[in-house]
Amino acid sequence: MNGPANHGLTSPVSQGNKGEEMPPATERPRSGSQAEQEPVAESVHEVPASEATNDETTRDATRRGTVAVPSTAITRLRISQDNPPTREMGVRSAARRFSSAAFLTSERYPNLRRGPYGSLSNSHVNTFERILSSERVLTNEDDVAPYNIDWIKTVCGQSKVVLRPKTTEELSAVMKVCSESRLAVCPQGGNTGLVGGSVPVFDEVVISTSLMNRINSVDGISGTVSCQAGVVLDKLEAALEPEGLMAPYDLGARGSCQIGGNISTCAGGLRLLRYGSMQANTLGIEAVLADGSVLNMMNCLKKDNTGYHLRQLFIGSEGTLGIVTQAVLQCPIRPRSVNLALLSLKKFGDVLSTFALAKRTLSETLSSVEMMDSVCMTSVGNKLGLKCPLQSDSDTFFMVVETHGSREDHDMEKMSCFVQEAMDKGLVVDGITSNEPSRMTNLWQLRERITESLVKDQYVFKYDITLPLPKFYEAVEVLKQKLESFGSDVQVSGFGHVGDGNLHLNVTAPAYSDDLQNAIEPFVFEWTSSVGGSISAEHGMGFKKAKFLKYGKSPEAIRLMRSVKSSMDPLGILNPYKVLPPS
Ligand SMILES: O=C(O)CC[C@@H](O)C(=O)O
Numbered sequence: 251m252n253g254p255a256n257h258g259l260t261s262p263v264s265q266g267n268k269g270e271e272m273p274p275a276t277e278r279p280r281s282g283s284q285a286e287q288e289p290v291a292e293s294v295h296e297v298p299a300s301e302a303t304n305d306e307t308t309r310d311a312t313r314r315g316t317v318a319v320p321s322t323a324i325t326r327l328r329i330s331q332d333n334p335p336t337r338e339m340g341v342r343s344a345a346r347r348f349s350s351a352a353f354l355t356s357e358r359y360p361n362l363r364r365g366p367y368g369s370l371s372n373s374h375v376n377t378f379e380r381i382l383s384s385e386r387v388l389t390n391e392d393d394v395a396p397y398n399i400d401w402i403k404t405v406c407g408q409s410k411v412v413l414r415p416k417t418t419e420e421l422s423a424v425m426k427v428c429s430e431s432r433l434a435v436c437p438q439g440g441n442t443g444l445v446g447g448s449v450p451v452f453d454e455v456v457i458s459t460s461l462m463n464r465i466n467s468v469d470g471i472s473g474t475v476s477c478q479a480g481v482v483l484d485k486l487e488a489a490l491e492p493e494g495l496m497a498p499y500d501l502g503a504r505g506s507c508q509i510g511g512n513i514s515t516c517a518g519g520l521r522l523l524r525y526g527s528m529q530a531n532t533l534g535i536e537a538v539l540a541d542g543s544v545l546n547m548m549n550c551l552k553k554d555n556t557g558y559h560l561r562q563l564f565i566g567s568e569g570t571l572g573i574v575t576q577a578v579l580q581c582p583i584r585p586r587s588v589n590l591a592l593l594s595l596k597k598f599g600d601v602l603s604t605f606a607l608a609k610r611t612l613s614e615t616l617s618s619v620e621m622m623d624s625v626c627m628t629s630v631g632n633k634l635g636l637k638c639p640l641q642s643d644s645d646t647f648f649m650v651v652e653t654h655g656s657r658e659d660h661d662m663e664k665m666s667c668f669v670q671e672a673m674d675k676g677l678v679v680d681g682i683t684s685n686e687p688s689r690m691t692n693l694w695q696l697r698e699r700i701t702e703s704l705v706k707d708q709y710v711f712k713y714d715i716t717l718p719l720p721k722f723y724e725a726v727e728v729l730k731q732k733l734e735s736f737g738s739d740v741q742v743s744g745f746g747h748v749g750d751g752n753l754h755l756n757v758t759a760p761a762y763s764d765d766l767q768n769a770i771e772p773f774v775f776e777w778t779s780s781v782g783g784s785i786s787a788e789h790g791m792g793f794k795k796a797k798f799l800k801y802g803k804s805p806e807a808i809r810l811m812r813s814v815k816s817s818m819d820p821l822g823i824l825n826p827y828k829v830l831p832p833s
Pocket residue numbers: 444502519697698700701712713714746754755
């Protein structure tokens with residue numbers, strides 16, 4: 251028998267809907283004096299599919315895995331035989347191949363110390379290969395590289411191995427090995443996170459759920475789906491559609507993000523306003539715990555009050571308490587009619603008044619209320635070539651308002667009346683409505699692809715915060731003022747789920763700089779907390795925000811979090827350096 255394969259690793263050193271066309275604008279209901287002065291046909295117009303954007307890419311093109319970090323973009327590193335790289339150099343150059351701004355997390359955060367974890371050895375790799383088969387144990391540097399870096403290229407770990415289990419049993423066996431050798435692990439879904447939660451910080455073993463992609467069952471009557479954690483959101487949607495159901499949430503990253511990752515980060519997204527949170531919609535969970543034991547809570551029931559709601563522990567804990575392997579989600583009925591409006595507004599106060607009006611007039615049909623400022627709209631235009639069909643200037647705000655309903659004529663009329671009333675009241679300057687699927691898709695891209703446009707050719711500091719609505723856009727203004735001295739190369743912008751009070755606050759700069767980061771943090775967290783907001787709305791704490799947890803939780807709450815963590819993961823091997831601040 252051959253001896254164990256040499257994987258080039260060191261030995262252990264430490265134990266450490268197509269709807270009907272809208273009637274022509276001139277036929278829509280009008281009222282009030284402003285409508286008389288300003289013909290609706292000129293202000294509210296429908297958008298021809300080709301005019302909405304000049305990019306015909308479909309919603310699928312927003313798949314982050316393909317648009318932002320295409321695997322084909324990973325060019326092979328040419329290594330001179332005279333000067334073979336060390337493992338460390340290899341990871342470093344793998345990181346730098348993605349972008350000139352790439353770097354190792356351990357370099358950018360030099361005060362960070364690796365925990366007392368074991369080191370990966372050839373013998374571990376051989377054991378993993380026995381459990382998973384060798385094709386599902388990646389050790390080749392080029393294969394491992396994409397799992398080390400986040401898709402916006404802001405953090406980069408140095409893992410040497412990626413494990414790709416297909417079943418809960420395999421993942422459980424892997425965790426038993428990791429627990430016995432105190433190997434730290436980093437669970438990873440679609441790697442679409444924005445807070446550095448899904449990539450390793452040092453050399454954690456990456457456990458990818460990508461091959462755990464089975465949909466177990468869809469129950470059209472009770473409206474539930476049971477699936478493995480690695481199912482990609484748009485694949486789930488495709489499986490739900492024939493049953494007349496849809497996922498209870500929607501994200502721009504739907505082409506790459508996975509259900510397990512969505513649950514672990516308590517993802518919010520574009521429809522939370524209408525369909526509720528991940529906490530509300532996750533009925534059942536199966537998770538593998540730190541010691542490899544399997545916790546099966548695959549409940550399909552809407553009502554289950556049998557004591558502690560344990561599944562909630564895994565929703566939003568970012569893989570620090572267990573790795574979600576399967577789940578049951580409650581799924582709403584797919585709407586028969588969808589209507590969309592893209593609006594432009596003069597000031598943020600009008601955005602809030604329009605939101606209030608939308609709630610009153612669109613009531614039960616309202617499914618999404620999003621906003622973006624002109625910096626964001628300009629960015630999707632300049633960087634991605636997506637043309638906004640509305641007139642605007644540098645102070646304009648934009649809103650996307652969507653309805654989901656069951657009566658096309660009724661829903662369309664409701665949307666028209668809402669836009670008309672908003673214009674009559676002088677809240678909305680210009681607007682477009684559509685219920686034609688490809689047109690709506692194009693209009694949605696103006697909102698959904700902001701993230702992709704902001705990261706293009708520049709560094710982005712991202713802050714995902716919840717704020718009381720009157721303070722929502724003040725965050726952008728306050729930060730602009732704070733960063734004035736950095737000059738016009740540094741831009742502050744805001745967009746997000748205004749319907750949920752969730753602002754995505756972004757600072758873009760030509761490159762990362764410690765000075766800029768130190769000017770923003772902890773200032774932005776202090777300010778958010780001082781006005782009664784939350785420093786993480788829907789992206790989680792990950793690695794980047796962990797040290798700022800005190801701005802979101804009281805000392806007592808943090809103590810309880812630590813005690814839950816140490817009782818469920820006494821060796822601290824599950825996604826270390828994330829969520830909780832270093833102790
Ligand atoms: O880029 C961001 O900050 C937000 C990403 C995502 O949550 C979105 O709402 O588009």
